[in-house]
Amino acid sequence: MHIVDGALSTEVVVAGAVLAVAGISYGLRKIDIDAMPRVAMMSAVFFVASLIHVPVGPSSAHLIVNGLAGLMLGWAVFPAIFIGLLLQAVFFGFGGITVLGVNTINIALPAVLMWWLVSPFLARAEGKSVLLAGFVAGSGAIALSSMMVGLSLAASGQEFVPTAKLVVMSHIPLMVVEGALTAATVHLVKKVRPVMLAPVGSLRSAA
């Protein structure tokens, strides 16, 4: 899912950075003082989730769970994912610095889209349809993310088109796994702390 420094063309990098700055500043405005610890906790959860490896097919993959992040954070997912990626780039060397913007957009935009599409439905859903909503959010976010990674590669040059196809193809098993996993998580959270899935954009303290 990460693109490294130097692979993308300048236009794509700059466009990604501009969009990411816009998304992050809008997301930051949605976080009020009371929500700060909660958003930070969530972004830490998603950072830790990216260290969890689950078996997928013959190998294993680490979780991305951006669909779930979107459902919980709404627009605040932009700064949360940006921070996760920054930490990964600086401390683990995954992903690059100049492509931080592109990577943030590729992961956070599908998350916001899934939040916008799924959470009004999820708020009313009960029983089996909760699982369905979770599955759609989880697998849809991965599908969109991998397509956006593919697109940003393809936009950088014709020669990357086969790589882009490979990226999308290799994420299909992960879509299923993340979908199932997100469904289970949403099911549990909805039962235990339904307030965490509040469909309103504002993240006012929900104690």
Add this chain to the structure above:
Amino acid sequence: MIGATTVLMPSRSNSVLSRIDPRFRILAALTLIITAVSFSSWQPLAMLVLTAVIFTGFAKPDWPRTLKMVLAMDGFILVMLLMLPFTVPGQVMFTFWGFDASYQGLFQAVLIALKANAAILVLIALVGGMDAILLGRGLQGIYVPAKLVTLFMFTIRYIDLLRREYLRLRVAMRARAFVARNNRHSWRSFGYLLGMLLVRSHDRSERILWAMKCRAYHGHMHFGSLPRFSPQDYLFASALILFTAALIGLEVACPPLI
């Protein structure tokens, strides 16, 4: 996987670079990486890689960890690099299973590999030795919004906490003979694991909020002010500008690879 705990470890390196102001180091890393990414000949990139390796050596890093980091990144892009000679049209170098490999593609792969390695090495040499607090202060010093820096500091604080919680829950799962496999039961269990992690962290963040409010929290992190710039900071900055100018000169002088 490298433990997330290392995120919080204070830097112990006492190299020349660690005495430079964090603001200068972050800006220097940014300048060098952005310059490097826009190069199109290999000579300045190779020079940058070499210089970054030397500076990393000066910083006396944790060698196994650094090496693992660089190799992991290279392994990650290997597939893309191997595909490039076959997908870029151009002068045929050799044919493999009916696919033509072109020189142009090979050159592009070499360039991308050099750029990616230069970027990661510059980052390790200049920013890698910083601990999280110093990095946060440096980011605030270069006018990254206070809210974002606060979120950054809080996140770092919680990562270690949550990782321990995660390991605790995994032990509980193992005690009940859970083995991760490729089936719905495993995925559901992982889903519940993540859900429990979220629920617990949510409750914990509420408690933290109340505790912080009692201590007059009003929205952002307070850092001790950074020291004034010293002569060696300015020396570092001018050396960096000269070095970048030299790299750009080399780029202009050398023919582009593709």
